[in-house]
Amino acid sequence: MNPLYLASGSPRRRELLTQIGVPFTVIGADIDETPLAAEAPAAYVERLARGKAAAGRAALASDSTACVLGADTAVVLDGRILGKPRDQADALEMLMALSGREHEVLTAVALLDGQRSQARVVRSLVRLRSISEQEARRYWASGEPRDKAGGYAIQGLAAVFVAGLNGSYSAVVGLPVCETAELLGDFGISCWQDVPAH
Numbered sequence: 001m002n003p004l005y006l007a008s009g010s011p012r013r014r015e016l017l018t019q020i021g022v023p024f025t026v027i028g029a030d031i032d033e034t035p036l037a038a039e040a041p042a043a044y045v046e047r048l049a050r051g052k053a054a055a056g057r058a059a060l061a062s063d064s065t066a067c068v069l070g071a072d073t074a075v076v077l078d079g080r081i082l083g084k085p086r087d088q089a090d091a092l093e094m095l096m097a098l099s100g101r102e103h104e105v106l107t108a109v110a111l112l113d114g115q116r117s118q119a120r121v122v123r124s125l126v127r128l129r130s131i132s133e134q135e136a137r138r139y140w141a142s143g144e145p146r147d148k149a150g151g152y153a154i155q156g157l158a159a160v161f162v163a164g165l166n167g168s169y170s171a172v173v174g175l176p177v178c179e180t181a182e183l184l185g186d187f188g189i190s191c192w193q194d195v196p197a198h
């Protein structure tokens with residue numbers, strides 16, 4: 001089995017890959033995340049996931065057997081990509097726009113080895129209840145929204161805002177585990193490694 005590398009700084013992606021029993025090594029994957037002009041959201045997350053995997057593999061040039069995983073998550077409202085908030089004002093604006101409405105969360109996962117590259121994009125719908133400005137300010141002060149697409153974390157304090165989810169919970173958190181396990185299988189990497197049978 002080829003060694004797997006996770007090209008990501010996200011602790012959530014690390015936890016989700018660990019959850020399915022896949023051994024891996026974390027490497028950096030800093031790329032420019034600016035959307036291209038008129039780029040569709042699904043094309044954007046796929047390009048970034050592939051770009052993170054490619055940047056990771058380039059850094060591992062000496063290991064030709066390396067298989068590298070990259071992922072990207074974006075919140076999309078009315079066709080507009082909401083990335084991580086720049087500052088408090090940006091975060092409050094995002095939460096107020098998401099308040100009382102349904103939005104899309106798109107997560108792409110990409111795998112790359114010496115021969116091939118594959119990607120999957122997973123779409124989920126999340127409905128947030130109405131959020132008051134006071135709640136949004138209090139939420140910002142918790143520090144949680146800062147490094148999260150759309151300025152909220154479904155797995156954290158923002159769970160109290162989540163009135164509904166249609167799709168993949170793990171994808172919203174940052175890595176769609178079902179689709180990731182399928183992709184890994186295509187590359188000959190099994191999940192549940194070292195899991196004892198009782």
Ligand SMILES: Cc1cn([C@H]2C[C@H](O)[C@@H](COP(=O)(O)OP(=O)(O)OP(=O)(O)O)O2)c(=O)[nH]c1=O
Nearest residue numbers: 008009010072073148149152153154172173174
């Ligand atoms: C919507 C949502 C996003 N997020 C996170 C997932 C991602 O880590 C982050 C979106 O930013 P990304 O650019 O996808 O990822 P990242 O910069 O955190 O990590 P990487 O190094 O792999 O590029 O938002 C949550 O944790 N919970 C949520 O509910």
